[in-house]
Amino acid sequence: MNSTILIIEDELSLLNILAAYFKKSGFNTLIAKNGLEGLELFKSSKVDIVCCDVMMPIIDGWEVSRSIRQLSDIPIILMTALDSEEDQLTGYKLDIDDYVTKPFSPSILVAKAKRLVNRYNSKTSDTKINQVIFGDFSINFLSRSVKVRDEDIKLSKTEFDLLEFLIRNKDIAVNRVTILDEVWGMDVYVEERVVDTNIKVLRKKLLDYGDSLVTVFGIGYKFVYEKKN
DSSP: OOOEEEOOOOOOOHHHHHHHHHHHOOOEEEESSSSSHHHHHHHHSSOEEEEEEESSSOOOHHHHHHHHHHHTOOOOEEEEEEOOOHHHHHHTTTTEEEESEEEOOOHHHHHHHHHHHHHHHHHHHTTTOEEEETTEEEETHHHHHEETEEEEEOHHHHHHHHHHHHHHHHOOOHHHHIIIIIIOOTTTTTTTTTHHHHHHHHHHHHHGGGGGEEETTTEEEEEEEOOOO
């Protein structure tokens, strides 16, 4: 099934151009000429991603994004002529996924949208897995419990979040910046060495399975499980 994008833009010529590009790329396309119309469409339709202008009459892009985030975590891309640090920080506080600064290439916008939809769909699929078992090691994502040979391993919230993130991305080398953004959050400043410290603690707590947290030199870490003899 093709993904559906909602494009909210008050400049009609740009709105029509973007709709044509997304249709050509295989998206089902919904269009709205202002924020109020966009929110009404969002609430009445199945939408996979939203591409929204910031400066619009009636309801601006900030308010549209805030309203959508109260209902859904689907990807949001803002189209904006505002490129100041303060404006970008405002967007990140609203959990915006990406920005394009006007003028921009419609092809680049389509590529960004495809990447975000694929990543969101992959994440949604992963969250359906509630428990993972590797030999004598098990982790339950719903109860947030970890066991080794039926012995409960006590982890802090951050330690559990870090372990869950790496397991859900099993065999993928993830850099420290990505780990910080995904586990600690993009709006929180934490030094990269905090990741290393938490990995060391996890390795000690996981006993025989600590070596599954592999250091990828020059990059970061990955979770790799190999069956032990």
